[in-house]
Amino acid sequence: MDLKLKIWRQENAKAKGRFETYHVTNISPDCSFLEMLDILNESLVDKFEMPIAFEHDCREGICGTCSLYINGRPHGPDAGITVCQMHMRRFKDGSTIVIEPWRARSFPVLRDLMIDRTAFDEIIQAGGYISIATGNAPDAHALPVPKNKADLAMDAAACIGCGACVAACKNASAMLFVSAKVAQLALLPQGRPEAARRVQAMVAKMDELGFGNCTNTYACEAECPKEIKITNIALMNREFFAAKVCSQKEMAGTSGAG
Amino acid sequence: MSKFLRFSSLTKKIIMAFAGGFLMVFLPVHLGINFFILPITENHQDIFRDAVHFMTTFPLIKVMEIVLIAAFIIHLLYGFILQVQNWVARPVRYKKEGWSHTSFFSKFMIHTGVIITIFLVIHFMNFYFVRLGLTSPPEGPYRVADDHDFYFMAVNLFTNKTYSIVYIVLLVLLGFHLNHAFQSAFQSLGLTHSKYTPYIKAIGDIYSIVVPLGFILIPLYFLIYY
Numbered sequence: 001m002d003l004k005l006k007i008w009r010q011e012n013a014k015a016k017g018r019f020e021t022y023h024v025t026n027i028s029p030d031c032s033f034l035e036m037l038d039i040l041n042e043s044l045v046d047k048f049e050m051p052i053a054f055e056h057d058c059r060e061g062i063c064g065t066c067s068l069y070i071n072g073r074p075h076g077p078d079a080g081i082t083v084c085q086m087h088m089r090r091f092k093d094g095s096t097i098v099i100e101p102w103r104a105r106s107f108p109v110l111r112d113l114m115i116d117r118t119a120f121d122e123i124i125q126a127g128g129y130i131s132i133a134t135g136n137a138p139d140a141h142a143l144p145v146p147k148n149k150a151d152l153a154m155d156a157a158a159c160i161g162c163g164a165c166v167a168a169c170k171n172a173s174a175m176l177f178v179s180a181k182v183a184q185l186a187l188l189p190q191g192r193p194e195a196a197r198r199v200q201a202m203v204a205k206m207d208e209l210g211f212g213n214c215t216n217t218y219a220c221e222a223e224c225p226k227e228i229k230i231t232n233i234a235l236m237n238r239e240f241f242a243a244k245v246c247s248q249k250e251m252a253g254t255s256g257a258g
Numbered sequence: 259m260s261k262f263l264r265f266s267s268l269t270k271k272i273i274m275a276f277a278g279g280f281l282m283v284f285l286p287v288h289l290g291i292n293f294f295i296l297p298i299t300e301n302h303q304d305i306f307r308d309a310v311h312f313m314t315t316f317p318l319i320k321v322m323e324i325v326l327i328a329a330f331i332i333h334l335l336y337g338f339i340l341q342v343q344n345w346v347a348r349p350v351r352y353k354k355e356g357w358s359h360t361s362f363f364s365k366f367m368i369h370t371g372v373i374i375t376i377f378l379v380i381h382f383m384n385f386y387f388v389r390l391g392l393t394s395p396p397e398g399p400y401r402v403a404d405d406h407d408f409y410f411m412a413v414n415l416f417t418n419k420t421y422s423i424v425y426i427v428l429l430v431l432l433g434f435h436l437n438h439a440f441q442s443a444f445q446s447l448g449l450t451h452s453k454y455t456p457y458i459k460a461i462g463d464i465y466s467i468v469v470p471l472g473f474i475l476i477p478l479y480f481l482i483y484y
Contacts, residue, residue: 105346172348215340216442237271
């Protein structure tokens with residue numbers, strides 16, 4: 001396959017950045033998207049040019065590191081997979097592919113296609129955990145959990161924190177990510193006691209970091225490689241509303257936005 | 259004011275949903291009275307006038323009027339604040355964007371919202387402010403008896419072809435706004451359920467077609483018969 005690539009190049013976080021056009025030839029349709037970029041980078045190195053910085057790690061769709069906005073869609077045109085799981089046969093021979101980094105105020109570009117997703121870590125640090133040791137995995141029958149709750153928690157826990165939801169959202173909102181983290185813990189007995197505190201702290205952090213607001217556009221759900229459902233956002237809204245209306249004030253020392 | 263701004267994103271959305279929800283309850287009431295502009299019964303003019311009289315004098319309705327205006331202002335203000343925050347959240351736009359499958363009309367809520375607001379100001383100047391004595395009643399072929407004579411104010415406006423056509427276009431845009439708004443309000447309040455959500459979406463679709471269509475029938479009647 002021969003392809004024309006328009007790729008965002010940016011020397012560092014402060015640089016202005018621009019699109020560069022590259023031509024790749026003789027690409028196998030069975031090649032993965034990242035392998036195609038590897039081939040391009042090899043050729044750039046051979047020409048003593050700076051290779052394109054892009055993030056990748058496991059290359060099997062579970063680490064959430066790869067983050068490319070391809071032809072107007074995070075993780076490219078396929079549903080339910082990350083960039084690393086996509087193959088070049090998904091594209092037409094001779095076509096043009098536009099590759100951009102995630103765009104959000106809270107995800108600054110570090111270099112080329114590489115972004116800083118520390119904001120997600122900060123949201124987790126604000127409350128996305130259980131603050132006591134709950135021990136090793138208990139015996140299956142030790143703490144009974146209804147099957148449907150366990151399934152919903154497991155589905156929410158599938159979130160790999162890649163940030164495609166933020167990238168897809170027209171408002172750069174992190175609601176799907178935050179809601180998945182809130183839901184996976186709120187649905188299980190170990191996470192329940194701190195649920196009210198958690199949802200308020202995580203939402204406050206999300207706002208503080210400058211992510212946009214949810215307008216229920218649902219692009220996040222359409223683009224999530226792990227197919228996290230927007231029902232998690234509804235669950236978070238419910239949890240938040242209940243925490244505000246029904247919970248006693250317990251956030252001593254921390255400032256939850258009202 | 260600063261407290262108003264500092265509310266969390268979710269609190270703002272919940273307030274948006276409640277305010278918008280109240281407006282959606284009000285619309286069918288408004289439509290129910292508007293129907294009596296049309297000659298659906300022999301004494302439709304009297305019924306319309308009685309209804310207007312009731313709506314402008316009954317004490318409970320007077321209280322609701324304040325709630326309604328407050329809902330409008332809150333919905334507008336928060337809609338605007340949220341939108342500005344959303345624009346700020348992505349300072350650098352994508353070169354190629356918007357290929358994701360989304361709730362289509364949700365992308366244009368600010369645009370349809372602003373247009374509806376402009377129309378509402380005109381609407382208030384034509385009716386509500388006339389009653390308050392701030393503006394003069396709309397002129398047309400019929401004489402408006404007094405500042406409570408909403409029937410001839412409406413007839414004067416609808417006999418103007420341009421006004422009727424603009425009104426129809428605006429109501430279509432309102433339909434687009436409502437189509438997203440209805441199910442969105444439930445989602446914002448966290449009211450989703452595997453069994454009921456499909457019904458909520460269907461009712462929202464029906465609501466967003468039937469209510470604007472009802473309002474459109476009135477200028478349509480005037481366009482055809484006058």
